[in-house]
Amino acid sequence: MKAPNLLFIITIGIFLFLCTGCNQKAVSIESLLIEMIDRNELAKFPEPAFTCKQFSSYDRASVAKDQPGWFANDDRSMFIRVENENERSEFVLMDAEGPGAIVRFWMTFAGRNSGNGTMRIYIDDYSTPAIEGVAFDIISGTAICSPPLATSVSELSPYENRGHNLYFPIPYSKRCKVTYESEHLHEDDPGASRHGTEAVYYNINYRTYQEGTKVIPWSVSEMEKNQSLIAKVQKQLKEKARGVSEKARIALDAKLLPGESKSFTISGSNAIQQLSMKIDATLQEQALRSTVLEIAFDGERTVWTPIGDFYGIGYQSLYSSTWFTQAEKDGFMSAFWVMPFKKECTITLHNLGNQEVTVSNAFAAYNKWKWNKRSMYFGAAWQQYTNIFAGPFDDAHDLNYVTLKGKGVYVGDALAIFNVSGDWWGEGDEKIFVDGETFPSHFGTGTEDYYGYAWCRPEDFTNHPFIAQPLGMGNFEESLSVNSRYRSLDGIPFNESIQVDMELWTWGKTKYNFAPVAIWYALPGVSVKPDPRLDDVRLPVALKYEDIIPPIYYEKGIIEGEDMRRSKTKGLLSIQTINNAGWSGNSQVFWRFAEIEDEITLTFLMKESGKYNVKAAFSMARDYGIFSVSLNGKQALSSFDAYSPNLSNKIVNLGKFDLKEGENIIKVKMIDKNPKSPQYFFGLDYIELSI
Numbered sequence: 001m002k003a004p005n006l007l008f009i010i011t012i013g014i015f016l017f018l019c020t021g022c023n024q025k026a027v028s029i030e031s032l033l034i035e036m037i038d039r040n041e042l043a044k045f046p047e048p049a050f051t052c053k054q055f056s057s058y059d060r061a062s063v064a065k066d067q068p069g070w071f072a073n074d075d076r077s078m079f080i081r082v083e084n085e086n087e088r089s090e091f092v093l094m095d096a097e098g099p100g101a102i103v104r105f106w107m108t109f110a111g112r113n114s115g116n117g118t119m120r121i122y123i124d125d126y127s128t129p130a131i132e133g134v135a136f137d138i139i140s141g142t143a144i145c146s147p148p149l150a151t152s153v154s155e156l157s158p159y160e161n162r163g164h165n166l167y168f169p170i171p172y173s174k175r176c177k178v179t180y181e182s183e184h185l186h187e188d189d190p191g192a193s194r195h196g197t198e199a200v201y202y203n204i205n206y207r208t209y210q211e212g213t214k215v216i217p218w219s220v221s222e223m224e225k226n227q228s229l230i231a232k233v234q235k236q237l238k239e240k241a242r243g244v245s246e247k248a249r250i251a252l253d254a255k256l257l258p259g260e261s262k263s264f265t266i267s268g269s270n271a272i273q274q275l276s277m278k279i280d281a282t283l284q285e286q287a288l289r290s291t292v293l294e295i296a297f298d299g300e301r302t303v304w305t306p307i308g309d310f311y312g313i314g315y316q317s318l319y320s321s322t323w324f325t326q327a328e329k330d331g332f333m334s335a336f337w338v339m340p341f342k343k344e345c346t347i348t349l350h351n352l353g354n355q356e357v358t359v360s361n362a363f364a365a366y367n368k369w370k371w372n373k374r375s376m377y378f379g380a381a382w383q384q385y386t387n388i389f390a391g392p393f394d395d396a397h398d399l400n401y402v403t404l405k406g407k408g409v410y411v412g413d414a415l416a417i418f419n420v421s422g423d424w425w426g427e428g429d430e431k432i433f434v435d436g437e438t439f440p441s442h443f444g445t446g447t448e449d450y451y452g453y454a455w456c457r458p459e460d461f462t463n464h465p466f467i468a469q470p471l472g473m474g475n476f477e478e479s480l481s482v483n484s485r486y487r488s489l490d491g492i493p494f495n496e497s498i499q500v501d502m503e504l505w506t507w508g509k510t511k512y513n514f515a516p517v518a519i520w521y522a523l524p525g526v527s528v529k530p531d532p533r534l535d536d537v538r539l540p541v542a543l544k545y546e547d548i549i550p551p552i553y554y555e556k557g558i559i560e561g562e563d564m565r566r567s568k569t570k571g572l573l574s575i576q577t578i579n580n581a582g583w584s585g586n587s588q589v590f591w592r593f594a595e596i597e598d599e600i601t602l603t604f605l606m607k608e609s610g611k612y613n614v615k616a617a618f619s620m621a622r623d624y625g626i627f628s629v630s631l632n633g634k635q636a637l638s639s640f641d642a643y644s645p646n647l648s649n650k651i652v653n654l655g656k657f658d659l660k661e662g663e664n665i666i667k668v669k670m671i672d673k674n675p676k677s678p679q680y681f682f683g684l685d686y687i688e689l690s691i
Contacts, residue, residue, distance in 0.1 A: 027209060028216035029226050032101060032169035033233045036488045039242065039324075042411060043271065043338045043521055044374040045493070050207040051434070052103070052492045053441040055080075055094040055178075057202050058429060062443065071396040071505060073427060075445035076110075076199040083179065089186075090120065090179035094204050098124070099215040101171040102178075103489035104205040107139050107164045108454035111198040114160070117182025123217050124174040130218060131170070135180060140164035144223075145230060148238050148465055153452055154472075156459035163454035167466060169489055173215040178204065201445050201454070205490040237465040240321055242336050244273045245367045252277060252362035256291070256351035263348040264364070271340035271369035272378075275347075277362035278332045279307060281355050288315040289541050290353030294532075295378075297341040300524060302379035304532040309382050309517040311335060312484040313470055314416030315541045323465035324412070324486045332361060337519070339378040342371040352537050376408055376521035383530040384515035386539060387548055391509030391577065396428060401500040401518040403529040408522025410492040410500065414484035415451075416515045418542035419474040420549055421508030422566055423574030424456040426475070428503025435496045442492070447502060451483040476572070478545045478565075486519070508574035509562070509587060511549060513542050553607040556691060561589035561684040564666075565603040573600055576683070578619075582649040584686050588619055591682040594670045602666040602684070609661045612689045614654040619683030620644035626672040627682055631657050632664055642682065643674035649685055659689070 025031060027048070035041050057078040061069035079091040094102075102121075109115040115136045120129035137143040140152040145168045152162035170176070184198035209215065216222060223230070235241070248270075254262040266272075281287035288308030295303035308315045311333040312325045320327045326334040339345070347364060351357045369375070381402050390397055401413055410432075419425045426447030431440040444450050448457070452467035458475040462468055466486050474481035492498065504514055515536075520526075542548050545565055552563055562575045566589060576590035591600050614631065624642035628635070636654040666687070670680045 026214040026216050027099065027101065027171055029169060029171060029218060029222050030229060032103075032171060032489060033226070033229055036169070037233055037236050039336060039338045040271070042409070042488065042491065043340050043376055043378065045376055045407065045523065046409065047374060048209050048213045050100070050209045050493065052205060052207055052490060054443070055096075055202070055204040055206070056443060056445055057200060058443045058445055064439070071393055071503060073393070073505065075429065076201050077185070088181055090181050091185055091200070092177065092179050093202050094176065094178040094206070096176050096206055096208065098172045098174045098176065098208070099213045100176065100206055100208040101169050101215070101489075102176065102204060102206045103167075103169055104203075105139055105166040106203040106449060106452060107135065108162065108201045108449070109135075109199060112184055114184070114198045117180055117185070117198070120179045120181070121170065122177040122179070123172045136164065139166045144168050146234060149234060151464065153464060153467065154457060154459040154461035154469065156461070157453070157457040161455040161457050163449065163452050165452050165464075165467065167489070170218045171215050172217045176206070201449065203444055203449055207489070237323060240323065240326070240465070242323065244336065244365060246273055246365040247367045249363045249365040252347060252349065252359060252364060254349055254359045254362070256349060256357045256359065258351060258354045258356065261348055261350045263346055266345045266364065266366055267343070269342055269369050269371050270345070270366045271338050272345065272364050272366045273338060274334055274336055274365040276332070276334040277307070278330075278360050280331065280358045280360065283355055284317060284331070285315045285541050285543065286353055287355065287357050288313070288317070290351065290537050291357050291359070292350040292352055292537055294348040294350060295339070296346045297339070297377045298343050298524070300377060302377045302522070302526070302528070305380045305382035305517050306537050307333070309414060309416060309515065310380060312414040312468060312482070314480060314482040314515070316471055316480060316482070318470040318482065320462045320468045320470040320484070322468055322484065322486055323488070325484070327470070337378050340369040340371065340375050341377070342375070352534060376523055379520045379522055379526065379528065380517060381528050381530055382515065382517040383533050384513060384536040384539070386513055386536065387511045388504065388514055389509070389511050390504040390506045391575075392427070392505060392507060395509055396503050396505035398431060398501045399504050399514060399516075400529070401502060401516045402520070403497070403499045404494065404520060404522060404526055405497045406522050406526030407495050408493070408520050408526060410487070410494065410498050410518070410520045412484070412486035412519045413500070414482065414517050416480060416482050417474060418480050418513040418548060420478050420512070420545050421506060421510040421574060422476065422478055422568070423506070423508035423572060424475060425504070425506045425512060426456065427507065428505035431501045431503070432492065433499040434492060434494050435498075447483070450502070451485050480542070507572075509577060510575060513548060551605050553605045554689065555607050556612065556689045558584060558686050558688055559604050560585050560686050561602065562587050563604070564589065566600060568598070568600045570594060570598045580647070584617070588683045588685045591668070592679070594625070594680045594682065596670055596672065596680070599667055599669045600682070602668070603663055606659050606661055606664055610659060610691070611656055612659050612691060614657050615651055615688040616654055617649055617651050617685035617687070618642055619685060620648045620650055621681065621683070623677055623679035623681050625670050625677060625680035625682060626674065628669045628671055629654065630667045632660065639671060641674055643677045
């Protein structure tokens with residue numbers, strides 16, 4: 001038999017390759033919208049292959065972990081370049097070679113008439129923008145689509161303080177460039193916000209497909225062609241019509257004594273479509289944290305996380321409704337992640353607490369699944385950074401959500417943080433390294449920006465398909481905040497590894513409980529860090545200030561302002577670092593943005609009652625106000641003017657006071673300001689007690 005001709009083999013190979021490409025459906029508005037609502041597709045490794053990266057306004061002073069500026073925080077109005085054409089200046093936010101698609105676009109603004117400039121999105125080689133209009137109209141208005149794929153959150157927040165989110169996909173075949181033009185942005189005028197009087201914050205997640213992938217670019221005609229599909233997808237996402245395909249279910253009800261576990265097994269090639277349960281215990285918050293969900297697929301454990309964190313509510317019974325999770329205030333919780341397996345799935349519930357827990361109305365609904373080389377296991381890992389110290393700049397940290405080695409897609413996370421500073425905790429940026437990157441392809445502009453809202457706002461939002469803040473009390477109070485972001489089209493594929501970090505960068509220096517849960521899909525064999533944190537889930541959950549900062553009882557001497565418990569009626573109350581020898585501990589209690597009649601309360605504890613001479617070290621500066629001071633209801637100062645043209649520290653004798661065993665309360669009321677002062681600021685370094 002004659003050997004086949006080498007040229008013939010090569011020709012056939014090229015023909016087969018081209019035919020495969022010809023049979024591959026084009027990426028388009030239609031295909032991306034269908035993919036968005038197809039939960040099964042998320043459990044399959046992407047085809048055609050793509051990368052997901054991000055353009056953002058992160059501070060360009062951040063260049064490397066081992067160099068100064070890694071925690072730089074001027075994350076606004078950082079553009080790729082400025083183009084001066086047609087007698088206008090266009091600031092370039094994104095410029096990417098295709099084939100690709102924008103899959104998530106977040107923005108917020110600050111300054112005069114901000115957000116009302118002109119945004120232009122240029123697609124492929126066209127010099128005329130395919131999309132042009134007011135930025136707000138494009139991102140969260142109705143220029144492209146309606147809610148929920150174009151919306152702002154929270155609706156309870158003032159409009160100018162919202163995060164604006166566009167999840168409608170914008171595909172392009174060759175290139176995509178996004179620009180912003182505003183009369184308040186000036187290339188040669190740094191002004192108050194680097195490029196003028198308007199500050200622009202943005203995150204753009206975009207896909208880049210492998211070369212040769214056919215993409216039908218966004219156009220008005222494509223939008224018109226897909227009107228009925230767009231309406232259908234919007235309706236499904238808004239109503240959370242998830243289309244659960246259920247052929248069978250297994251009950252997961254159990255009564256678990258302390259230390260007890262119970263396992264349930266599903267056999268065959270199937271995929272869980274819905275996982276629901278309700279848990280009850282005397283200490284409900286502790287049960288949500290100390291009851292752990294573990295799942296092993298085909299003998300490979302990939303899920304280990306507390307129940308409450310798995311459902312995106314931390315350890316409070318909260319309402320939240322996303323495309324992938326649902327939680328009711330009565331405690332009933334559901335997850336709609338599709339979880340395929342080839343032969344067997346084992347679901348285990350662990351009670352790692354010290355109280356009995358009842359798991360009721362619990363079930364896993366599942367359907368048949370045809371396992372193939374694209375099929376991936378679902379995974380989730382949790383950890384808590386307990387009593388971790390943080391603050392601004394040099395006191396910030398990169399905290400790891402998860403590090404995975406293998407092949408898969410990162411699809412989301414949730415965060416529960418207990419804040420005792422009474423000040424904003426989430427200035428930190430996400431930094432996501434894919435396949436061994438030395439610099440992250442995802443470098444963000446703030447934790448709240450990553451989770452879709454803006455400006456540290458505490459108002460809840462609970463009905464968006466992909467982002468949620470079911471509890472925001474801890475953003476400015478001694479309480480818990482819970483955020484979640486689940487990824488559909490903006491999932492991040494990785495072929496070798498992924499490292500997901502988040503800065504803990506806070507306005508106030510103090511300690512926190514910071515507990516993220518990370519969610520992904522991966523082919524069999526992925527390695528996961530962190531390991532299960534058994535000791536962490538057994539820890540008592542933080543419900544009050546003293547659960548993180550143990551009380552200090554004093555006899556006499558110096559009591560630092562930063563060690564006192566604090567509360568406010570209005571304004572921002574935090575711990576400020578002052579690198580000056582005149583301040584004890586280089587820090588002070590700092591009260592900003594107060595108004596006349598506003599008050600703060602500072603509480604300290606004494607070991608025993610007695611009469612003490614009390615002195616206070618007040619800070620003085622050009623923007624400080626006039627205030628009164630009382631101690632345990634007795635007036636100490638009727639009026640003190642803290643204005644000074646220079647930063648200084650003044651020790652004032654408050655007098656002799658009866659101090660009680662236990663709590664003693666200092667009240668500061670803002671009563672006026674010096675005509676030379678533009679603000680009503682207040683600062684306390686310490687008080688000094690002597691007999």
